[in-house]
Amino acid sequence: MSAPKHGEIDPISGQGTTGHEWDGIKELNTPLPRWWLWTFYACILWSVGYWIVYPSFPLISGFAPGFAGYSSRGAVMAEIDSVRARRADAAAGLASASLTQIRNDPKMLEIALAQGKTAFGDNCAPCHGAGGAGAKGFPVLADDDWLWGNSLDEMAATITHGIRAATDDQTRSTMMPAFGKDGLLKRDEVAAVANHVRVLGQLEPEKGANLALGANLFSENCAVCHGAEGKGDRSLGAPNLTDAIWLYGSDVAAISATIHNPRNGVMPAWRDRLDPVTIKSLTLYVQSLGGGR
């Protein structure tokens, strides 16, 4: 085997060879374009600078922090702080103004509604539906029927502390008792009172239902919360049973299921997750959906 020489010219193509020979075949030398090669060298140089300026190599008890003092966590915190400051300016005192003040100031209200809409999509829509359309067990917020009250302050309290939220000791906490499951009412009594609830709601009761017994049981067991006429009580979150709006359904089976073992719907508390300005914005946004006072 002869040792081919570097720089030898291939007689057929007239091109130089690399000097590599495999089984008698020589590799032609096709060098990289100059501009490419120099860009490559420049990148290597750049990376050396980068190592020095930014956090890079691991050391014995930490890492080389780099001369610029950069950290991705520091950067994101600074960015968020500055965004919050800018927002506070733009929101023209949303933080210090009361809910009523904001509602009466068109400029502040516009900002609050825009912020509220975004926050609603991220946090509330999975339960209450887009635009507050609601779902079974999760109340519609876009109507004018309220479980817990529709003044700005009541609504803000609901959002801040949640409803039956395990994580908040100021949460709204009335529980409807499990009349059937805990043996307070017998099976036929549950059926009777369920039919009475249908009567209250202007719906047909089942044929042969014992309505007199139902009415009796209702005033003994249910009127404390739902009111003698079933119109509900917002201070207890007890729904109005006479309107056509049902959280869990209006057929006898659904009503009986509630009386047997009510779900006592849970809404999480938002105090720890959302800042006060966002909660204010959400309150105004929700009110703009439904119509409150």
Place this chain on the structure above:
Amino acid sequence: MSNPAPAQSLWARHAKIETNSILLLIGILIAISFGGLIEIAPLFYLQSTVEKVEGMRPYTPLELAGRNIYVREGCYLCHSQMIRALRDEVERYGNYSLAAESMYDHPFQWGSKRNGPDLARIGEKYSDDWHLAHLNEPRALVPQSIMPSYAFLSRTPLEYRAMADHLRVLRTEGVPYSDEMIEQSLADVRTQVDPDSAGADAFLKRYPKAKLRKFDASHREITEAEALIAYLQMLGTLVDFKLYDNKANLR
């Protein structure tokens, strides 16, 4: 054919490596192990990799069972559990994830794909009822959802007889499960869904801040869905960020 070979420099001898596959293989291994040494090895000896935080504890047996279902069902293929230090993520999901928050995860569930939202701080964001309804049929709550229905989870009783072994295996990987935790693991699964049971106080001592409640109120027995919900409801809730000093752990 008999030119005397000129004295070859080391540089010119690469033909030796290139024509001998074993030599080439060894060379490649040496070259890439440099990358490994610099990027991976320090993570094992550097104390500063995992932040010092309060509140982290191993998973309760029920949460662990739920976590196993999360892995089994491949939820990580659509959901990450890693809030990156980027403004939009921090504003949407909350504080960026800390290394300490996944220090007991084997394997971790950071994920790399988000067809659905990040779940690192989903704990207590929604109610148990919501999770159950959502697992049963996501579209009943979020009409445009593309998440599959997992209704079978709430029809399948949880199989947890091997719980003690799960804990033991994790202990060999460095999760600080005590002998007592391993001994009580079967009972602890039942205790966590029964806040009135006799073992509740001792359970809370073993697993501080654990949530004791019936996560799936519509089934008497413990279902797979219930374990999964117990796991989802604790995600991201252990570290109290009111007490945690972000500035002390800049990376």
